[in-house]
Amino acid sequence: MKKILFPTDFSEVANNAFVHALHFAKVVNAELILLHTFELPIIDNQFTPDNYYAIFDSLQLAQFDMFKNEIPKLRELAQKNHLENIKLSHKLMDGDLIYSIKKAIREEKIDFIVMGTSGATGWESFFIGSNTGAVVTALDVPVLSIPLEAQFTKIEIIGFTTRFREKDKSALRQVIKIAKKTHAVVKCLYVKTSKSDVSEATINEWKTEFENEPVQFSIINSDLVKETILDFISHKNIDILAMITHKRNFFSELFKPSLTQKFSNISTVPVLAMHEE
Incomplete structure (x- = not known):
């Protein structure tokens, strides 16, 4: 247990x-x-x-x-x-x-x-x-x-942000285990910026590896990473957002009032902060 x-x-x-x-x-x-x-x-x-x-x-x-x-x-x-x-x-x-x-x-x-x-x-x-x-x-x-405003609802959609790094896979597998127990879908987001170096081959390899899992992948081209994630939460009806805390300042910046005031429902979404292995 x-x-x-x-x-x-x-x-x-x-x-x-x-x-x-x-x-x-x-x-x-x-x-x-x-x-x-x-x-x-x-x-x-x-x-x-x-x-x-x-x-x-x-x-x-x-x-x-x-x-x-x-x-x-x-x-x-x-x-x-x-x-x-x-x-x-x-x-x-x-x-x-x-x-x-x-x-x-x-x-x-x-x-x-x-x-x-x-x-x-x-x-x-x-x-x-x-x-x-x-x-x-x-x-x-x-x-x-x-957050205080997050009233519990059944977990049906889990968001997961990734940069398609090999070490992100273990965190995704952990999220998938949670999703299966509550019959949820995992919606993965990759924000592809102008500086992104992830190849199409890598993305396709991930899609193939997880094709039999309850996982969907979204690749969005944008240099506004934080805003794109918040928009993703809003439009995909995310119940829990899982994030890997690979950048020490990124997690806190994501929830600064200057950003969150644009997306009122972010305050109602629980966030699962995961760690690199």
Whole structure:
């Protein structure tokens, strides 16, 4: 059984993503490990009273109580979606969010991460801002990010961006496995720019290799790569977009407001960020 790490701050954004995480767990036959992180304040003990450690104990207890109170709400949400059979476990960790996620990945041998794309207490910096690409590519497992506006619907069409590199094939095969479990079609997009060096022979070789799979290929000539991808999502009714994070800055640039405001529905599409092998 695979393992999905679900970091949560129990916000509306996170609870919406939890529904997606439950359904994704069912598709890939996985258990969910809920992770809540918190950071204790740095206090110079030279200037604090004798109950210095009591302060930290009380703060930790408050976090634990909040965690304990929120878990039943998530279980109720699972029951409401008829997914109460998905195995759930929990981790409460003190420390930086990214450090804690990396530690949990190592300790639990995580296969996927599912999380909302924004939230409270430092979560905005995970997916929003100039460090987005760096953060996503720093993790060793695929990350499925869920915008608040993305209400769960059955996965019928998965978009996959490729440059027809040999090493893209393993990611595509992983996406195909997910697609088959939900009876979805994978629509692959290659944006052929004026600087593209992919030959027709390579493209035809890919089409031949995957001709018996639920895969369709689209080759679009354009130098506006990001805009073309967003247009592709809109016109092909993509339910999830799978991307390989081969460019650290590309992932974050794709979701800059200056671009996304032109395509209002991009905010409703979950994105699966995959990593080069």
